[in-house]
Amino acid sequence: MARVRMSMEDYDYLFKIVLIGNAGVGKTCLVRRFTQGLFPPGQGATIGVDFMIKTVEIKGEKVKIWDTAGQERFRSITQSYYRSANALILTYDITCEDSFRCLPEWLREIEQYANNQVVTILVGNKIDLAEKREVHRQRAEDFADSQSMLYLETSAKESDNVEKLFLDLACELIREAKQNKLDNNDNDRPMPGEGKTISYLNCCSLT
Amino acid sequence: MADSSALAAKRYDSGSLSSVSMETISTLTELEDLEKVYQQLCVEEKEVEAQLDRLVGQEGAIHTKMLALQRMGPNLQLIGGDASQLSGMITFTCSLAENVSQKVRQLDLAKTRLYNVIQRADDILDLKFCTDGVQTALRNEDYEQAAAHIHRYLSLDQSVIELSRQGEESSAVDASLVLLQEAEQKLKVIVAEKLDEAVAAVDLAQVERFFKIFPLLGLHQQGLARFGQYLCSQLASKAEENLLLATGGDLGEKRALMIFADTLTLLLEGIARVIETHQPIVETYYGPGHLYILITHLQQECDRQAQKIVDKFILQRGYHNKFQIVQSSMMKSAPGERIEPRELDPVLAEVTLMNARAELYLRFLRRRIMADFEVGDAQSITQEHQQNVEKLLKHCALSTTMQELIGYYIPMEEYYMRESVNKAVAMDSYEKGQLTSIMVDDCFYIVKKCISRALSSSSIDCLCAMINHANSLLESDFREVLCNKLRQGFPATTLQDIQRGVSSAVSLMQSSLQQGKFNTMGIESTENAKAAFLVTLNNVEVCSENITTLKRNLENDCTKLFSQGFGSGEQAKIESCLSDLISTSTKFKDLLQEGLTELNTTAIKPQVKPWISSFLSISHNIEEEEFNDYEANDPWVQQLIVNLEQLMAEFKVALSPVIYDTLTSLMTSLISIEMEKTVLKCSFSRLGGLQFDKELRSLVAYLTTVTTWTIRDKFARLTQMATILNLERVTEILDYWGPNSGPLTWRLTPAEVRQVLALRNDFRSEDIKRLRL
Ligand SMILES: Nc1nc2c(ncn2[C@@H]2O[C@H](COP(=O)(O)OP(=O)(O)OP(=O)(O)O)[C@@H](O)[C@H]2O)c(=O)[nH]1
Ligand SMILES: [Mg+2]
Numbered sequence: 001m002a003r004v005r006m007s008m009e010d011y012d013y014l015f016k017i018v019l020i021g022n023a024g025v026g027k028t029c030l031v032r033r034f035t036q037g038l039f040p041p042g043q044g045a046t047i048g049v050d051f052m053i054k055t056v057e058i059k060g061e062k063v064k065i066w067d068t069a070g071q072e073r074f075r076s077i078t079q080s081y082y083r084s085a086n087a088l089i090l091t092y093d094i095t096c097e098d099s100f101r102c103l104p105e106w107l108r109e110i111e112q113y114a115n116n117q118v119v120t121i122l123v124g125n126k127i128d129l130a131e132k133r134e135v136h137r138q139r140a141e142d143f144a145d146s147q148s149m150l151y152l153e154t155s156a157k158e159s160d161n162v163e164k165l166f167l168d169l170a171c172e173l174i175r176e177a178k179q180n181k182l183d184n185n186d187n188d189r190p191m192p193g194e195g196k197t198i199s200y201l202n203c204c205s206l207t
Numbered sequence: 208m209a210d211s212s213a214l215a216a217k218r219y220d221s222g223s224l225s226s227v228s229m230e231t232i233s234t235l236t237e238l239e240d241l242e243k244v245y246q247q248l249c250v251e252e253k254e255v256e257a258q259l260d261r262l263v264g265q266e267g268a269i270h271t272k273m274l275a276l277q278r279m280g281p282n283l284q285l286i287g288g289d290a291s292q293l294s295g296m297i298t299f300t301c302s303l304a305e306n307v308s309q310k311v312r313q314l315d316l317a318k319t320r321l322y323n324v325i326q327r328a329d330d331i332l333d334l335k336f337c338t339d340g341v342q343t344a345l346r347n348e349d350y351e352q353a354a355a356h357i358h359r360y361l362s363l364d365q366s367v368i369e370l371s372r373q374g375e376e377s378s379a380v381d382a383s384l385v386l387l388q389e390a391e392q393k394l395k396v397i398v399a400e401k402l403d404e405a406v407a408a409v410d411l412a413q414v415e416r417f418f419k420i421f422p423l424l425g426l427h428q429q430g431l432a433r434f435g436q437y438l439c440s441q442l443a444s445k446a447e448e449n450l451l452l453a454t455g456g457d458l459g460e461k462r463a464l465m466i467f468a469d470t471l472t473l474l475l476e477g478i479a480r481v482i483e484t485h486q487p488i489v490e491t492y493y494g495p496g497h498l499y500i501l502i503t504h505l506q507q508e509c510d511r512q513a514q515k516i517v518d519k520f521i522l523q524r525g526y527h528n529k530f531q532i533v534q535s536s537m538m539k540s541a542p543g544e545r546i547e548p549r550e551l552d553p554v555l556a557e558v559t560l561m562n563a564r565a566e567l568y569l570r571f572l573r574r575r576i577m578a579d580f581e582v583g584d585a586q587s588i589t590q591e592h593q594q595n596v597e598k599l600l601k602h603c604a605l606s607t608t609m610q611e612l613i614g615y616y617i618p619m620e621e622y623y624m625r626e627s628v629n630k631a632v633a634m635d636s637y638e639k640g641q642l643t644s645i646m647v648d649d650c651f652y653i654v655k656k657c658i659s660r661a662l663s664s665s666s667i668d669c670l671c672a673m674i675n676h677a678n679s680l681l682e683s684d685f686r687e688v689l690c691n692k693l694r695q696g697f698p699a700t701t702l703q704d705i706q707r708g709v710s711s712a713v714s715l716m717q718s719s720l721q722q723g724k725f726n727t728m729g730i731e732s733t734e735n736a737k738a739a740f741l742v743t744l745n746n747v748e749v750c751s752e753n754i755t756t757l758k759r760n761l762e763n764d765c766t767k768l769f770s771q772g773f774g775s776g777e778q779a780k781i782e783s784c785l786s787d788l789i790s791t792s793t794k795f796k797d798l799l800q801e802g803l804t805e806l807n808t809t810a811i812k813p814q815v816k817p818w819i820s821s822f823l824s825i826s827h828n829i830e831e832e833e834f835n836d837y838e839a840n841d842p843w844v845q846q847l848i849v850n851l852e853q854l855m856a857e858f859k860v861a862l863s864p865v866i867y868d869t870l871t872s873l874m875t876s877l878i879s880i881e882m883e884k885t886v887l888k889c890s891f892s893r894l895g896g897l898q899f900d901k902e903l904r905s906l907v908a909y910l911t912t913v914t915t916w917t918i919r920d921k922f923a924r925l926t927q928m929a930t931i932l933n934l935e936r937v938t939e940i941l942d943y944w945g946p947n948s949g950p951l952t953w954r955l956t957p958a959e960v961r962q963v964l965a966l967r968n969d970f971r972s973e974d975i976k977r978l979r980l
Contacts, residue, residue: 042594047601047610048668051780064783073610076617077668080675084787 015063015173017166018081020106021091022099023070026125029156030091031067034166039157045069048077056170063170075109082113087121087169092140094124094153095132100140107147119172121150123165128155330363331380338383341390350398351416354423357391361425395424399433406437419492427493428500435504438481442505446474446512454519464553467520468560474512475568478505482575490579498579499592502572503599510604513565517608520561524554530615533622548626551619558616559664565609566665569600570771613669617661621676624657628680632688637738642745642863650685651753658757662764667777674761674784681754682791686798689750692743693802697810698733741861744802748866751795758788803866807873811854815874818850819881823888827895828968834894844902848909855913871914878910879921886928890968896932903929924954931955931963937974940964944980 019027023045032040035054046069055062066085068078082088090106092099103122110120122144124135137153144151152168154161227244235241337356344353398420405413414437421430453470462469482502489498521527532546576596600606628650637644654677661673765781825842826833855874859867882903891899903925910918919926934940940960943951955963957980964975 044594044597044601048666049671049780050776051783073607073614074668076614077672080617080621080672080679083679084675 015061015086015170015177016066016081016084017063017087017089017169018066018068018085019089019091020068020078020109021070021089021123022093022096022102025070025091025093025096025099026156027070027089027091028067030089030123030125030154030162030165031065033156033159033162035065039159045071046074048074049081054166056167058167058170058174061170061174063166065166079109079113082110082118083115085114085118086173087119088114089121089123089165089169090149091123091125092135093126094135094140095126095129097134100124100135103143117176119150119169119176120147121152121165121169122147124151124153125156127153127160128158333359334363334380334383334387338386338390341387341394345390345393345397350394350401350420353390353394354398354420357387357394358423360387360391391424395426398424399429402433406433406440409441415488419488422493427497431489431493431497431500432504434485435501438485438501438505439508442474442477442481442508443512445477446515449473450512450516450519453516454523465557465560467516467524468557468564471513471516471561472564474509474516475564478509479568479571481505482572486575486579490582495579495582499576499596499599502576506572506599506603506605510608513605514608517561517612520557524557526554526558526612526615529554530619533619537618537622537625546622548623548630551623555616555620555623555660558612559660559669562609562613562616562669563663563665565605569606573600609666613664613666616664617669617672617676620657620661620673624653624673624677625680625684627653628685632685637742642742642861643749644742644746647746647749647753651750651757654681655757655760658761659764662761662768665768667780670765671780671784674781674788678784678787678791681750681788682794685750686791686794689743689747689795690798692739693747693798693805695736695740697740697806698736737857738861740802740806741858744799744806744866745861745863747795747799747802748863751792751799754788754792754795758785758792761785799866800869803870803873806858806870807877811870811874812877814854815851815877816881818847819878819885821847822882822885827889827891827899829892829895829898831894834898837898844905847906851909851913868915871910872916875910875914875916875918875921878906879925882906882925883928886925887962887966889966891932891966893935893967893969896929896934896967900929900933927951927953927955928963931960932967934964934967937964937970937978940978940980 019031021027028043028046028050029039031050031052032038032043035052046067048069050067051064052067053062053064066081068074068081088110090103090110092103094100110118114120122140124137124140127133140153141151150168150172152161152165154165156162227247232241232244235244337360340356341353341360344350344356398417402414402417402421405417414434418430418434421427421433449470453466482498482505485501486498489501529546529551532544533551535543536545573596576599580592631646631649631653635644635646658670658673658677661670664670762785765778765785769778822843829837851874855867855871858870862870886899889895903922907918907922907926910922930943931940941947943949944953944960953960960980961975961978964970964978965972
């Protein structure tokens with residue numbers, strides 16, 4: 001269970017959530033809305049990665065949220081965070097067709113760098129700009145379905161669904177962690193030496 | 208009774224003084240009632256008389272008071288008169304005061320007006336003076352003086368000037384104004400021309416001279432822009448010269464490796480020096496807060512020149528090309544064009560140095576700009592200022608170019624790390640007598656080197672990314688290597704071979720040969736496989752230690768970095784990435800534990816178990832003679848100790864002390880469990896119990912010498928069993944049980960105690976059953 005650190009310091013689980021997606025889709029605004037309860041005016045593009053820890057209101061679970069830069073030149077920095085992520089929030093901007101069209105490319109990145117137990121949720125942000133919508137909800141839902149991802153539409157500005165996004169995700173992660181704890185023997189990808197039932201090749205057959 | 212209450216009601220209705228009214232009395236007919244009323248009236252009479260007496264007694268005192276009051280009458284009249292007089296006086300004073308203060312107010316007003324008049328007169332005089340002065344100064348080409356006059360004129364209150372034009376002197380003032388405005392325009396043109404000339408002539412003294420005049424004419428922005436232009440052209444020519452030297456000239460081999468970093472350093476240091484040199488003049492003549500504007504001009508040139516250097520760097524070093532090779536060879540395992548990690552060393556070092564220089568320079572700019580804002584007024588550093596500075600520093604082309612370089616650097620460094628570690632793993636070897644193989648040292652040397660290089664870039668994000676990569680390399684790939692080695696398992700022990708006799712080993716080989724396939728697992732390769740397993744265990748432990756050390760050292764290194772001023776957010780980022788290393792270290796510890804358990808089950812358990820169960824073949828149902836015989840010729844425990852010693856000797860030399868100790872601990876646990884099982888299968892006489900007690904003591908004494916863990920606890924149950932087997936009578940147990948147990952904590956349940964008691968063939972089962980435990 002590479003993804004769950006048990007009883008480290010004062011929390012049982014510490015989940016890592018990483019936000020990814022094109023530049024300007026509103027990742028930083030989502031994080032700041034959730035962690036600080038505000039919509040930052042004139043939010044500048046993120047440089048590299050930013051991170052914060054927030055206690056989620058479910059049994060005091062803590063989540064570490066990594067907000068990454070969408071700009072191409074930060075890609076290699078961002079990629080180094082995928083592997084240890086428990087959840088990825090793949091964000092696009094519903095008023096920007098382009099940010100939607102880039103999603104397959106992002107999925108390829110996830111495929112390549114993330115661990116395969118990662119929970120991915122697709123988020124369409126900026127629903128307050130309904131009149132400028134370029135990507136229909138149904139289309140996004142179908143796409144998310146086809147990739148078996150969860151889908152949610154949010155507005156960081158109006159605080160729509162932002163809380164729900166993170167809480168749902170935390171719930172899902174807690175559920176999976178508990179599940180994993182129960183049957184950590186039949187991991188879909190057994191990490192060598194991690195389970196208790198690693199059977200070494202028995203070399204004592206000479207006797 | 209009903210009547211009396213009716214009486215009472217009547218009494219209140221009548222309202223008379225007496226409690227009984229006349230009408231009531233006249234209606235009374237019964238004597239008894241009359242008497243009752245009479246009596247009542249008599250009582251009332253007495254009361255009234257007493258009251259009257261009291262009132263009469265008070266007469267004297269009241270009289271005296273009346274007299275005193277009469278005497279006060281005239282005095283009161285006097286007071287009345289005085290009071291109305293006072294009131295009149297106050298009214299008068301009040302109106303007087305109001306009169307006076309009104310006059311004072313008028314005076315005040317007059318005074319301010321007078322001041323204004325004087326001011327205006329002064330201004331008009333100044334205006335005249337300026338008009339004359341400017342002309343003279345211009346004639347004399349004394350531009351400083353002329354500018355000073357214009358400055359004086361510009362600082363005059365414009366409304367005053369307007370007013371003056373409406374006065375009697377209006378025509379004269381108008382004329383002056385026109386002259387002044389003309390002079391102002393003229394001066395502006397001249398100064399601009401002169402500055403351009405000076406710039407063209409590269410005459411720093413003249414440039415500075417006219418640069419100082421601009422703010423006097425209210426042309427701060429223009430002055431800074433022109434001066435910035437001048438400085439930029441200076442920087443540009445110097446930078447071009449340096450770049451030419453870098454790419455053309457014949458350089459020493461050592462310098463050549465870092466030439467682009469050096470060239471960039473020269474550029475940035477040059478700009479820093481320019482800023483340092485000219486900061487005082489800007490601050491003095493333009494006032495605080497203007498350095499930022501000059502720096503924005505300089506930064507444009509910096510961006511241009513840095514870009515040129517970086518472009519050349521990319522071209523000459525084949526930076527993008529190298530990146531592409533690296534990327535494609537990381538994407539697919541198929542052998543395409545590959546690059547030797549060693550070949551990347553210089554370029555990785557150079558690019559991190561370049562970034563470090565840029566970071567240093569940008570920190571310098573931030574410090575200078577903020578200090579300059581603060582000189583003005585610490586409070587005046589508005590959010591807008593902050594944002595402007597952030598924008599300048601974070602989004603300038605220098606920053607973005609460097610971010611791009613670092614963006615390519617990270618995958619290349621990751622490749623370097625992975626490839627080098629793979630090599631180290633492939634070339635692994637160990638020398639006899641060494642606990643670990645060279646692969647571990649090599650691997651950590653490489654990881655440290657890569658992270659240190661990332662750290663030397665001064666980019667926190669870059670450092671974090673490399674920590675992440677290193678962590679994932681160690682946690683997955685490198686651990687996998689060790690894990691696979693452990694999976695090979697620990698082969699059967701030599702001791703077993705010896706026991707079976709070498710001949711059987713030979714026959715085994717012969718049979719293999721006859722079957723046409725030679726078992727490569729000969730005695731020698733068995734030895735190798737064993738050593739490989741044990742070395743791997745040591746490796747795993749050292750890895751766990753090394754990761755912890757790596758984390759600690761990085762923390763120290765970062766503290767140094769943070770003392771140079773990074774935000775707390777940056778620090779938290781690093782801490783978070785570093786904390787992941789701890790869980791990786793724990794995973795190695797877990798792996799070690801599993802390996803040891805495996806070793807215990809495959810190499811120790813199969814040996815120890817028969818040695819212990821041989822206890823069964825030694826009768827403990829003995830009498831004096833046999834007991835003495837055992838005394839002379841130890842039947843079991845000494846051989847067991849010798850066997851254990853032999854078994855563990857191999858591990859003692861091959862494992863690190865810590866691992867060996869843990870293994871011994873596993874072994875002792877195993878022995879205690881097996882012993883317990885075995886003993887429960889035996890039967891004991893009184894002396895047999897004593898014999899067992901002796902044997903157990905020897906065993907515990909021996910095991911205590913071989914491990915630092917406490918043995919006594921593990922053998923507590925067995926020791927208690929020995930105590931029970933040593934009892935004289937069944938009931939003697941009660942001397943040690945329950946309230947009599949003293950400091951002894953029983954590890955055996957009552958049922959187990961009975962079970963052990965039953966092992967003694969001389970104890971009767973009825974006695975045991977009867978025991979109350
Ligand atoms: N109307 C509206 N605007 C939003 C919303 N969320 C973000 N924005 C705006 O979109 C712009 C970009 O937002 P950021 O949060 O900086 O985007 P980002 O994804 O973090 O961008 P990078 O850091 O460059 O990857 C800002 O101007 C925000 O004000 C939203 O829900 N509604
Ligand atoms: Mg952002």
